Amino acid sequence: MSDDDRIAVVGLACRVPGADDAPTLWRNLLAGFDAVRRTAGEGVPAGPGWVPAFGRLDDLEGFDADLFGYPAEAAALLDPQHRLFLEVAWHALEDAGIDPDRDPAQTGVFAGCGPNRYLHHHLLGNAALAPGADALAEDWDDALTGSGCDYLPTRTAFALGLSGPAVAVQTACSTSLVAVCQAGQSLLDYRCDVAIAGGAAVVSTRQAGYRLRPGGLLATDGVCRPYDAAATGQVFGNGAGAVVLKRLADARADGDHVHAVLAGWAVNNDGADRPGFTVPGVSGQAAVMAEALASVGWDAADVGYLEGHGTGTPVGDAIEVDALARVRRGAPGPLLLGSVKGNLGNLDAAAGVISLIKAVYAVRTGQVPGTAHFTGAHGDVDLAAAHAEVSASTRPWTGERRAGVSSFGLGGTNAHVLVESAPASPEPDRAADAPGPVVLGLSAGSPAALRELARRLAARLAEGDLAVADVAHTLAVGRRRLAYRDAVGCADAGEAVRRLTALASGGPAAEDDAARSWRAAGDLPVTPGRRVQLPGYPFRRTRHWIEARR
Known part of the structure; x- marks a missing residue:
């Protein structure tokens, strides 16, 4: 395969239970942390069959409306799933070091979300929104235009200024991995040069738990135990995730940081070869894995x-x-099998991309996190026939690192993606690391966000593994120009940390020509260097939420 036939993951971001970003998620997975909350408290339903367990997302009601250009009234009406995906798409582009305003590449968006439960439970029939009743929105039906699932990618394209294909995907739990497959194919077909792919899900706005129903698929004890003997069903959660993709040849030519490579993928449907519409099919799942491998x-x-x-x-x-087992018949050696759902719950339309992010980290770092709550295989789960094993603890992964990611949607749409470690990058020109003054330009939507951005960048530089020339280059080419700007000049990381710390504390602004030009017009010299991963934008979320109707 040539680099033109493979797809590079150049950026990624997520917001999931227990983690506001991908690095935190990865640390949680390595530690075996179960982020599902199991609490019964005041205002939480109780009674027979109620299970107080859910993959809760902190600050679900919050949104940086000013940054994304929404008046408070419009922000309060916006589906929280749209808000979540706007954030992770923004962070994923930052992780890739891409500023769409300065990058001429055509960028597409392939994404989906779940049903708009906020509309159903909070807005429809809410007396606070009745016309003429001191309503939040006098004609709120018109204000909700564009809030459905179909509009998630187009809203993102509008907010971020992206002119490539903007395509909604709706295949239940496989939504976001199918979106990745469609994005990859669009890149191979040269329909776009960069693609954002992923999904968002708010399965519950109450985030308190669920009530068991006879014959249902939910866990009786509130614990998700993938493949385990004690498994009784699934637990749901809220979250969002996105990856940024480019053709590998382009990523290497542009000097991008490549997390991992998507070598191939496949999408199919189980068709009628199964007992019922809600029951998955063995043949379909085997076929999608075999097709991806082929x-x-x-x-x-x-x-x-x-x-x-x-x-x-x-x-x-x-x-x-x-x-x-059908696909691996005759395959030697054990396959390590795992599932992130034991840690987070099932994130519905976001589940597939979160599984992909986990696999990307695994092939990149050579570590495979354990599967939470696994003690031994269920009697009906024949791991031996598949030459597979499930580990409860993190394991090192040596040698060639190739992984598969499966996501199967209710209704039978299956997706399978193959991931491999990134090829070795050419040795960089270390002249960029030579001592010399560079300008680190920061930009934010508010003074508070600017100070927090300076603090985060100082903490990252204090880790000592980044060249200031690379940081300056990434800030110059890969961050948006926003209303509030400041800059620090520095010759090395130590000086950068001192000056950024002072800026974060509200110290005096730099007064050199480069800093003044940056503050006034957003002009910043582009220092030669590489794109590197830097802290994401510190969203200043405030509460934009309408309480559920009474």
């Missing part, structure tokens, strides 16, 4: 780790492993 000429034995769908439903997990 698309790149890999054998099943080439994949050392599979981030599975693994919802913790005994029937679903057994079908998944049965399908895996």
Whole structure:
């Protein structure tokens, strides 16, 4: 395969239970942290069948409306799923070091979300929104135009100024991984040069728990146990995630940081070869994995780790492993199998991209996190037939690192993506690291955000592994020009940390010509260097929320 046939993951971001960003998620996974909250408290339903467990997302009601250009009234009417995806798309582009205002590449958006439960439970029939009743929005029906699932990618394209394809994907729990597959194909077809792919889900605005129903798929004890003997069902959660993709050849030519490479993928549907519409099909799941492998000429034995769908439903997990066994028949050696849902719950339309982010970190770092709550395989989950094993603890991964990611949606749409470690980058020109003055330009939507950005950047530079020339280059080419700007000049990381710390504390602004030009017009010299990962924008969220109707 040539670099033109493979897709580079150059940026990623997420917001999930227990983690406001991808690095925090990864640390939580390595530690085996279970982010599902299990609390019964005041105002929380109780009674027979109520299970107080949910993958809660902190500050769900908050949104940086000013940054994204929304009046308070409009922000309060906006689906929280749209808000979440705007944030993770912004952060993913920052992680990629791409400023769409300065980058001529055509950028597409491929994404989806779940049903608008905020509209259903908080807005429809709410007396506070009745016309003529001192309403928040006199004609709120018109104000809600564009709030449906179809408009998530187009809203993102509008907010971020992206002119490539903006395509909504709706395949239930496989939504965001199908979006990744569509984005990758659009890049291979040269329909766009950069693509944002992912999804968002707010399964519950109350985030308190759920009530069991006879014959349902939810866990009786509020614990998601993928593939485990004690599994009784799944637990849901809220969250969002996005990746930024480019053709590998372009990423290497542009000097991008490549997290990992997508070698191939496939999407299909189970069709009618299953007992019912809501029941997954073994043949369909096996076929989608086999097709993805065939698309790149890999054998099943080439994949050392599979981030599975693994919802913790005994029937679903057994079908998944049965399908895996069909694909791996005769494959030597054990395959390590895992599922992030034991840590976070099922994030519905965002689940697939979060699984992909986990797999990307695994192939990049050579560590495979354990699967939370696993003690031994369920009697119907035949790991031996699949030559697979599930580990409860983090394991090192040596040698060639190739992974698969599966996501299966209710209704039978299956997606499978193959991930491999990034090729070695050419040795950089270390002349960029030579001592010399550079300008670090910061930009934010408010003075408070600017100070917080300076604090975060100082903390990152204090870790000592970044060249200031690379930081200056990334800030110059990969960050948006916003209303509030300041800059510090520095010759090395130590000086940068001191000056950024002073700026974060409200100290005097720099008075050199470069800083004055940056503050006045957003003009910043582009220092030669590489794109590196820097802290994301500190959103200044405030509460924009309408309480559920009474």
